[in-house]
Amino acid sequence: MSALRKWFAGGVCTSTAxxxxxxxxxxxxxxxxxxxxxKDLARRGGRVILACRDIAxxxxxxxxxxxxxxxxxVIVKKLDLSDSKSxxxxxEDFLKxxxxxxxxxNNAGVMMVPYSKTADGFEMHIGVNHxxxxxxxxxxxxxxxxSAPARIVNVASHLHASWRINFKNLQxxxxxxxxxxxxxxxxxxxxxTRELARKLQGTGxxxxxxxxxxxxxxxxxxxxxxxxxKAVFRFTFKTPKEGAQTSIYCAVAKELExxxxxxxxxxxxxxxxxxxxxxxTAKKLWQVSCELMGIQWE
Numbered sequence: 001m002s003a004l005r006k007w008f009a010g011g012v013c014t015s016t017a018x019x020x021x022x023x024x025x026x027x028x029x030x031x032x033x034x035x036x037x038x039k040d041l042a043r044r045g046g047r048v049i050l051a052c053r054d055i056a057x058x059x060x061x062x063x064x065x066x067x068x069x070x071x072x073x074v075i076v077k078k079l080d081l082s083d084s085k086s087x088x089x090x091x092e093d094f095l096k097x098x099x100x101x102x103x104x105x106n107n108a109g110v111m112m113v114p115y116s117k118t119a120d121g122f123e124m125h126i127g128v129n130h131x132x133x134x135x136x137x138x139x140x141x142x143x144x145x146x147s148a149p150a151r152i153v154n155v156a157s158h159l160h161a162s163w164r165i166n167f168k169n170l171q172x173x174x175x176x177x178x179x180x181x182x183x184x185x186x187x188x189x190x191x192x193t194r195e196l197a198r199k200l201q202g203t204g205x206x207x208x209x210x211x212x213x214x215x216x217x218x219x220x221x222x223x224x225x226x227x228x229x230k231a232v233f234r235f236t237f238k239t240p241k242e243g244a245q246t247s248i249y250c251a252v253a254k255e256l257e258x259x260x261x262x263x264x265x266x267x268x269x270x271x272x273x274x275x276x277x278x279x280x281t282a283k284k285l286w287q288v289s290c291e292l293m294g295i296q297w298e
Contacts, residue, residue, distance in 0.1 A: 010213050010242060011267030013249035019046030023100045023147070024251070025140070026050060027079060027133070028108025030057040033155070033212050035065070036244035037105055037251075042071040044252065049098070051079035051090060051108075081108055081132030083119035084293065091139035101143040103251050106133040107155045109185075112178035122292065123172040129185035134192060135293045141205070148204025149257065152196070153250045156189035156209040158265065161273035163187060165281055167288065187276055188285060190263060195282040197261025199297075206260035208250045211270060212243040 024041045028034040029050035042048045042065050050065075052058030058076040065074045077093065080086035094101075109129045118127035137152060144150040163183035168174070172181055193209040200207060214237050249267040250256060263272045275281065290297055 010238060011245055013245045013253065013267055015249065015253045017044060017252040017254060019044040022046045022102040023098055024048050024103035024105065025101065026105040026107055027081065030054060030061040032240045033244040033247065034107040035061050036241045037107060037247045039065045039068060040244065040248045042074050043069040045071065047073040049094065050074065050076045052076060053080045081128045082124065084135060087132060087135050088139065091136065095143060100147040101140055102147050102150045104137065104140060104144060104152045105247055105251060106137065106153065107247065109155065111182050115172060115176045123181060125181040125185040126170060126188065130188035130192065131289060131293060134289050135295065138295055138297055144205045145203050150205045151251055152205065152207035153247050154189045154193045154207065154209045155247060156211060157186040158211045159183045160187040160190045160276050164275050165285055190272065190276040191282040191285050194261045195286050200260065208260065209263045210246040210250055211265040212246055213238045
């Protein structure tokens with residue numbers, strides 16, 4: 001059983017890179033793989049910003065990380081990815097206080113929630129998982145370029161392969177299925193990664209997407225079927241620490257210094273679905289995303 005459990009645990013980041021003087025932002029860092037990613041970056045000496053919707057939970061996570069790592073440079077800032085005003089306020093505050101940004105870990109997300117809308121009127125999955133991080137990345141990109149070499153890591157999922165971008169029903173206005181909405185948003189993460197990598201060539205900023213694995217976390221708390229599956233097959237699930245390994249790997253591994261636009265799982269390159277490799281879909285999604293968020297991205 002131990003050998004089987006080790007197999008399910010997946011790859012481990014073996015990099016010994018130290019991050020003294022480096023600054024990282026991790027969204028959704030108060031719990032799950034976000035907290036474990038932030039903890040690892042803090043243990044390496046980085047200054048880590050926990051970007052959290054729930055400040056109280058964020059501060060509890062920060063206290064835990066500081067206690068375990070001894071790194072006092074763990075800061076909590078309010079970020080609600082379902083509200084563009086909150087995203088802009090976070091970015092404005094960050095840019096005012098932090099002169100460098102070397103790592104942006106777009107980790108936060110929602111999964112199979114009941115139909116609901118963000119403060120800006122977007123369906124919650126596409127609004128939080130894709131559009132929120134799209135806007136956040138746009139607002140912080142100049143600081144990343146100024147701090148280059150810098151890296152962006154987008155947490156996607158192997159479920160990106162299970163659906164397509166339905167531009168005629170992007171917001172679930174015609175019909176809604178929580179599973180398909182989640183899959184669409186994760187496909188959007190991969191398409192965004194690939195198109196952004198193309199636009200960032202020569203800037204010293206890289207961006208890669210990752211699949212963390214099937215992780216025992218709070219993400220699937222709204223899914224009844226996931227709850228049943230978890231109860232039966234819990235031994236196959238990764239712990240949050242195991243699920244964070246690929247995010248950490250893509251952030252710190254020296255061999256990935258110039259690697260961009262790729263997709264990783266278990267700390268190695270992984271298969272990408274054909275619909276996630278479609279350049280025209282990526283360009284159209286980019287254009288639609290800019291229009292929805294009211295931004296012009298050169």
